[in-house]
Amino acid sequence: MAGLTTLRGELRQVPSTRNDVGRTLLDIATGTLLFLAGAATGLVCGFTVAWFAWVEQTGTLGMVLAYAGAASYVVMLFVGCRLGAVGMDGRVGAFLPAAGWILATLAVATFNTGGDVVFGRQIVNYVVLYGGVFVVAAAVITAPIGPRVPRRASGGKDLTTSSGV
Incomplete structure (x- = not known):
């Protein structure tokens, strides 16, 4: 029974070493791209938050547009991190773009004697900054821990049941 292993009573084929190396290289490349996408x-x-802050000062319509843009940006950030988790079958896929986003945002928002480099003191900036940190943390926490266990073709019963039936 070389090459076979059990997972709660089910026999499964263990992948070959060549497939493991290819999968590892693909995971490294994908993870790097997700991190760089988060940083970008x-x-x-x-810079878009600076634009939101400018639009916010133009009146009621500008304020509505700025907050709608900030909210949509934060939602898209959550969706992007969760899609990374789905694509990489685990939390690491959500963590890498989240870490890239946080590091790049903190680099842009570094304090100096005159205030932030890009982020001003408008509330819309804080909505994006703190809302973004909250949603990337939520995306990582709510992402699945590992790959999903496949279901059997016959009957659709879950392999994770203790009886295996």
């Missing part, structure tokens, strides 16, 4: 999003965020 964080840099773009810094």
Whole structure:
């Protein structure tokens, strides 16, 4: 029975070493791209938030547009992190773009004697900054821990049941 292992009573084929190396290299490349995409999003965020702050000062319509844009940005950030988790079958797929976004956003929002580099003191900036940190943390926490266990073709019963039936 070389090459076979059991998972709660079910026989499964163990992948070969060649497939493991290819999968590992693909995971590393995908993870790197997700981190860089998160970092790029964080840099773009810094400059779009400055635009939201400018629009907020133009009146009631501008305020509505600024907050709607900030809210949609935060929602898209959550969705992007969760899609990373789905694509990589685990929390690491949500963590990597979240870490890239946080590091890039904090680099843009570094304090100096005159205030923030890009982020001003408007409330819309704090909505994006703190809302973004909250949603990327929520995306990582709510992401599945590992790959989903496949269901059997016959009957659709879950392999995770203790009796295996």
